[in-house]
Amino acid sequence: MAAADWVRLALAVAFLVAALPWLAADLGLYSNGVPLLASCSRVASSCPSGRVFHFRPAVHHGHHHGMDGVLLVLTALLFSRRLGRRPVLAAYVSLLFCYGVGNVANDFWIEQVVKRGWTTWEIPDVTTPRLSVAWSLIVVAAVAVWALWVRLVDWSGDEESPFRTEPDRIPARR
Numbered sequence: 371m372a373a374a375d376w377v378r379l380a381l382a383v384a385f386l387v388a389a390l391p392w393l394a395a396d397l398g399l400y401s402n403g404v405p406l407l408a409s410c411s412r413v414a415s416s417c418p419s420g421r422v423f424h425f426r427p428a429v430h431h432g433h434h435h436g437m438d439g440v441l442l443v444l445t446a447l448l449f450s451r452r453l454g455r456r457p458v459l460a461a462y463v464s465l466l467f468c469y470g471v472g473n474v475a476n477d478f479w480i481e482q483v484v485k486r487g488w489t490t491w492e493i494p495d496v497t498t499p500r501l502s503v504a505w506s507l508i509v510v511a512a513v514a515v516w517a518l519w520v521r522l523v524d525w526s527g528d529e530e531s532p533f534r535t536e537p538d539r540i541p542a543r544r
Contacts, residue, residue, distance in 0.1 A: 382447055435473050465508070468509075476492070
């Protein structure tokens with residue numbers, strides 16, 4: 371497995387772990403009732419006074435746009451394996467990835483931080499594209515991801531070569 375595949379796998383696992391409460395909500399369950407997920411979704415911490423806070427379930431039943439974001443990120447990660455010499459497709463996949471991350475961040479922040487009363491500030495909603503600071507950040511991040519991809523991909527070689535190599539390190543072809 372190539373180094374890029376390990377990065378893709380690590381990102382996919384991280385996003386899937388974040389999506390577990392949303393997946394449970396899609397199925398009509400609270401994740402605190404699932405034995406392995408109970409420790410992830412129902413947190414208890416002590417404050418200086420010694421009182422222990424128990425948090426009510428913060429994720430409501432039903433579909434979440436954060437789950438849509440996870441699906442977009444996973445789709446972008448899969449497509450990124452076969453972009454080859456297609457810079458326009460790479461730009462689209464970069465935007466898809468950043469749009470998914472924006473939706474995950476927004477929904478995760480609202481469900482896990484704001485609803486628990488830790489803060490009132492919310493990450494802006496990005497479900498609908500519009501002229502806003504949040505969408506400007508998504509576009510700037512997408513350009514950065516695209517530029518990174520263009521730098522790493524070997525545009526002159528065949529598609530099976532996922533990373534650019536130094537000219538003096540190119541192996542001789544038989």
